[in-house]
Amino acid sequence: MSFSLSTVFRPLTRAVTYTRWLHQLIASVAGTLAGFVHGGTFRSTGMEVWLWIAVLPVPVLLTAALIPAVRRVEGLQAQLLLTPGPHGPEERAGTGISTSPSLSWRDRGRTAGWLLLRLAVGVPVSALTVQLPVLSFAFLQAAAGHRTHFRGLPAIDAPHGWYALLVPLPLVVLLAVAVWAGSLMAAAAGRLLGPSAAERLAVLEARTERILEHNRLAQELHDSIGHALTVTVLQAGAARAAGSPEFTDRALAAVEETGRQALTDLERALRLLREDVPHPAARPVLADAERLLESARAAGSTVRAELSGPLAALPGPVSREGYRMVQEALTNVLRHAGPVPVSVRIAADADALELEVRNPMPASPAPAAVGRGLRGLRERAVLLGGKAVAGPDEDGEWRVHARLPLARLR
Template sequence: MVRLLRPLARGATYTRLLHLWVPMAALSVWLWVQPELPWVPLLVLVPVGLVPGVRVGEGAQARLLLTPGEPESQWAARPAAAWRDRWRTVLWLQLRMVLGGVAACGTVWLPLLSYALAARAVGHGTGEPAALGGAEPQWLYALLAPLPLVVLYALVVGLGELVTAAGRRLLGPSAAERLAALEERTDQLLERTRIARELHDSIGHALTVAVLHAGAARAAGSPEFTDRALTAIEETGRAALEDLERVLGVLREAGRPAGPRPTLTEADRLLESARASGTRVDAEVTGPLESLPGPVSREGYRILQEALTNVLRHAGAVPARVRVEASGGALVLEVRNALPASGTEAGRGSGLRGIRERAALLGGRACTGPDGTGDWRVRVELPAG
């Protein structure tokens, strides 16, 4: 019994009834003006439903009144792009009008019928139903009086469930809309992953360089060296702050252009930063770096930045050899450094994983680890076509 009466305590039961009553307000005005043409509103709903934006409005209304508090993803959130979705909207408007008419009639006449039966039970009212055969057993009216209310309860709950199920079917996202939403969500996740990688590479490089410069300046005890170290820390920190401001601006304002990102044409800045920390870096740069596609050049810069950061962080002030070659429709980045006596923790951090992920996203490949000659090697090949 409690389970049967539970819908009476749910707010959705009453908001669904309100949803069914809404179209009846407009229909009642029309019937008051033109009672002999009740079918005209149904015809008018056809061109209305074909308007793409109507689907969004109906979906928002259904979400608020039919499924309050439930996820929004089950309702269409964008205008109908395909004709199939437009005709689904037309069918929904027609069905909503019909079900609303049934709900309006039921909620008006069933309570009146219950009242009439109750009045007969106490001896008021005139006329008798033909089914009673002219007899006047007052107790029979008393037994029949609650039945219209029971029917009203079943009608309200049943129509609410029916209109909700029909709404999910007709106003829910189509396969194309679900695919578009999935692609949009995937793009957002990829963008967040890229931003996390950008921050890791930029901030990690700046902090590593700052720590190494500060330690070297303290150990050197030379005012000139300390001045150079502070200058390098300032330049590296300023570049990291620019990257941070750019990324935070993108996060704060959806759709805002990301702004210029560093490319391989600015690789000298990375090399000089590494050299200023006390590491001897021999660099060989060949090929037209300025002609590389934007994504390849930007990701190549970040890969080189992370590789040099790993050298400074894990190997210390050991000689490093850098080769950047753009030729034959491919970009080759290679960073070698001598392994320290304590060895290197290969592949345990997120830096090397980020290098491999960047290469894979561009259709390239990355090899990291000892090369068998006592050196640690990071070699990345990216297609430049």
């Protein structure tokens, strides 16, 4: 029994019950204002007044629904008054109620339906909110032995003490109607003011863009930090093996420069993750490829480079991703083959950018398909509409080759 009573009385202890009630009372404001404009509305008797209040604003509401901003206003009001709990940006986003302006005629039609439903529910609830407490007072007066006759209510000409039993009944009915109507409007808001198909698609696209951006940043950090650590390990090992102070100084200088570049890349990636930084540091491009080659030379490799074409004029996305692809290829050489001779070719023309890195095969080559780096290299090429391959060639060398189209990006 206690469970049943708590279930019945629980809505009366929730703040959202009364904010929803307020939301329904606000719906009759337009009708009340229209009643003042329409002469004679409030000289009507009984329920005729409420009928006028329900009918007069319909043309105004249908016209208002054509204004895109009205949907936004109604959505904000519904979020604040119809949904329980905190109302921060994240909580409001999870209510299923949109606060975007109308973007299509379908949105305007749903807004019109919502406004008419608010009117159809709000006016009767407003009428009961006014009339039922008066009825309870009439029963109280009759229980005290007084005749009563309030406007809009039947007269009580035979007062009697038993009317005291009826005093709470109108108030119970009013509370039950308010709770039911509030739940109805909250459910309807999700359907009539919920995100349209276009809005859901926009949210999905934005979420996809965020995921892709995070994945791209993860790949960037993998390429940059992985390259720096590989060079650092090789330099440290070579310096210890050489036993030459002069070579050790050069190795430490190379480690310092590589570490500084890695820290710059890390700071830029962290800036991209901070929404309050509008202009993160620029990403390196193929015009900066010489620093990659010098890094590989500092690690002990003999690098033969062939750079041709207008590298500085390449489209930004191609140039940035091309730089990372060359970086990943050189990192793989140093990691798996050590300081071996490397051939690098970067060639750009009007149609495409070609990248090629060759090196002798190590004694125990790693499987071609293993490794996040090569997979990321292929993914970068595919995203730009190109293709990348990696593996041994007919000359017994390990070859990484990528071709990125340029014609459609210009």
